[in-house]
Amino acid sequence: MTPAVPGDELEDRATVAAFDFDGTVTRGASTIPFLIAVRGLLPVLAAVVRMLPGLVRAAVFSGAAADSFKERLFMRLLSGMSDEELSRKGKAFAANHLRLRLRTEVRRRMDWHRERGHHVILVSASDEHYVGPAGEILGVDGVLATRLVVDAAGRVSGRFEGKNCRGAEKYARVVGWMRANGLAGAGRAQAVLWAYGNSRGDAWLLGAADHAVDAGRLGPLGALRRFPTLAAVESGAPRAKPRPPRR
Numbered sequence: 001m002t003p004a005v006p007g008d009e010l011e012d013r014a015t016v017a018a019f020d021f022d023g024t025v026t027r028g029a030s031t032i033p034f035l036i037a038v039r040g041l042l043p044v045l046a047a048v049v050r051m052l053p054g055l056v057r058a059a060v061f062s063g064a065a066a067d068s069f070k071e072r073l074f075m076r077l078l079s080g081m082s083d084e085e086l087s088r089k090g091k092a093f094a095a096n097h098l099r100l101r102l103r104t105e106v107r108r109r110m111d112w113h114r115e116r117g118h119h120v121i122l123v124s125a126s127d128e129h130y131v132g133p134a135g136e137i138l139g140v141d142g143v144l145a146t147r148l149v150v151d152a153a154g155r156v157s158g159r160f161e162g163k164n165c166r167g168a169e170k171y172a173r174v175v176g177w178m179r180a181n182g183l184a185g186a187g188r189a190q191a192v193l194w195a196y197g198n199s200r201g202d203a204w205l206l207g208a209a210d211h212a213v214d215a216g217r218l219g220p221l222g223a224l225r226r227f228p229t230l231a232a233v234e235s236g237a238p239r240a241k242p243r244p245p246r247r
Contacts, residue, residue: 014183014191017113018174018205019106021124021131021145023198024215025138026101030126031070037093038086039077047076062200067164074127074148075158083150090129097130098137106196106215109230110138113194119183123174125166125201142181144173166201171208196230199223 022029035044048055051073058069078086113120121142122135128145135143147161163169174193175184184190195202195209198216200223206212213233214224 013189015113015116015118015194016174016178016183016191017110017118017120017194018123018170018196018209019110019120019140020170020197020199020202020205020215021122021126021134023217024196024202025103025106025110025122025134026097027103027217028101030097030101030130033097034090034093034127034130035073035077037096038081038089044077047073051076063167067160067166070125070164071158071160074160077158078148078156079158081156083154083156086129086148086156090127091133094130094133094137098134103215105230107138109196109215109234110140114139118194119181119191121174121177123165123170123205125164125170142177144170144177168204170202170205174205197224 019025022031032044032048051069054065054069054072058066110120119141120139121144122131122138122140123144124131125146128143128147131145132143144165146165149157149159149161151157165173174195175190178184178191178193179186182188192211193209194211194213195206196213196215197203197206198214203224206214206224206227211233212224212227213230214222214227215230216222216224219225219229
């Protein structure tokens with residue numbers, strides 16, 4: 001069992017633990033492997049090669065450039081597919097991906113929160129078609145992920161429904177989930193928020209959390225190195241004093 005963290009007795013409010021998916025709950029990225037599982041290796045390689053300039057911009061500038069490239073890639077490869085088929089393939093992919101890529105130390109941390117009655121959620125920029133089933137397998141209380149537009153005929157367009165769930169959108173989605181579940185708003189103190197991530201796309205969420213944890217594997221080379229690591233938190237190393245309740 002994961003060691004207790006000093007100071008937990010001070011937190012008598014409800015608690016939410018929000019975990020990123022790619023690189024945090026699992027090892028490595030999942031978008032390209034998912035697209036390959038859905039469409040096959042050669043079509044995905046061909047699409048990436050044709051869109052190579054956009055991929056380079058996404059890698060250099062990240063942010064909006066990465067969001068745009070991802071959406072265009074989804075449109076090229078998934079447009080016209082039935083939502084039912086994509087959901088079925090997403091469910092199969094989630095089971096296999098977790099079997100091969102689940103980080104056992106992060107799964108233990110999720111269990112640590114559950115043992116204390118905390119609400120555990122996934123919040124990810126990855127496609128809801130497989131992050132949703134992954135959340136069911138992991139037994140989380142909620143899944144917040146990037147959604148794709150589905151038309152009246154049940155066909156996927158590849159376009160995002162709303163925003164790609166990264167950066168500030170992650171925190172907005174988490175707060176929205178807490179409000180919808182009576183854990184924030186309506187004059188009550190917002191639930192204590194633990195946030196776990198591994199990349200720049202998680203920095204906003206971790207910066208806004210009461211307790212932020214760098215669950216990446218790059219240590220001092222990682223993008224979230226200003227936050228305490230998972231190993232440090234588990235060992236009971238000193239951490240920042242909790243912020244006052246937000247209303």
